[in-house]
Amino acid sequence: MTAPNPRATGLRARSRVVRTDEDLLRLLPSAEEALAWVMRGEGLVGWGEAARFEPSGADRFEQADRWWRDYAAGIDCADEVGLPGSGPVAFVSMAFADDPGSSVLVVPQVLVGRRDGITWVTEIGEPAEGPFHAVEPVRKPSTIRYSEGELSVTDYRDAVEQAVKRMRAGELDKVVLAHDLVASVEETVDPRFLLHGLSAKYPSCWVFSVDGLVGATPEMLMRRQDSRVYSRVLAGTMWPHAGVDADELAQELLASAKNQGEHTYAVESLAEALRPFCSSMSVSPRPHVLRLPNVMHLASDVAGELAGESSLLRLAGAVHPTAAVGGTPRAKAVATITELEGMDRGRYAGPVGWVDANGDGEVGIALRCAQVAGSTVRLFAGGGVVPDSDPDTEVAEAAAKMIPIRDALERAD
């Protein structure tokens, strides 16, 4: 809660169009405070810190919403751009759990956005010095050593086995369990190195970096633009294995009753939580296959028209955690995660993205990501467990989901 009261300080901001087609991620000047939300070259990057807020607890979304509304309302902004994401923006990364864990909102001093080929700069407070470019060379990690995280692979396997037993006894229908892996690097890790690697290999994912949480997520928890909301729900996964080509794998995934079941829980959880906020809502009649380099997922789109004024942060708070990262029933699943994982997920599997002064914005689910802290990179991944899940297969699935970060960290260029 370090933000000064903007009303008292008379904070000014300005958004103006600039002419550059430089890759947004290459504009980040240094490893510190590298903020990003980018897909296919468009999105937002930011640096500097005009304000920061760290809510925690069960009402963290409400706290975040109130703080951001108040802060944004106090800024006198000359917005010459008028696009979603112009004007003041807060980058957001929310903790998965009510407890423990702390969430973070960061308002950058300098923000560069690009949408439909139009690039703009927003400066909060003093006008930033241009031109904008990387002033500190991007650091490549040298020696990387992996070690078990808080939940080892064998303990993860045991947790899945326990969950399967409980589900077969009828205690719950689905739970999403995860584990972590630690990469120790010789020197301080530069989040920009990870961002560059992730965006090159995963162009259809949203590449993000907020307060050290860096990743490439394929899952859009919620996009709000005026009265329209959109969500892409993913659940049900397969990954390449020898002798099976991608088309066969996609067919196998669509035909898998287990994966379709996991998927249905996730879509229903999102739709049920979102419906009360909407005057109309449409859900894909059946999932399609989203193909990524490391895995493929069953995917459904949900679109809605909002009935009221609920901001993105309020909506995210209402739908989080969907059964894509929590389970069914939700409260039982979250309690089971706490008990069987026994680790702090931090901001992994929480909403991550950006929000503007109108309460519009985008939050994905923080997946295929790692928490960077100094010379340590903590990777997280997991998957949905249902009564007919096989523990060894779940271990392999989590490993496949760690590939994006591992590749981005280990690559040669």
Ligand SMILES: C=C(O[C@@H]1C=C(C(=O)O)C=C[C@H]1O)C(=O)O
């Ligand atoms: C939990 C993760 O992914 C989630 C779980 C999925 C599944 O169980 O099939 C698929 C996509 C995500 O919603 C992860 O990447 O760590």
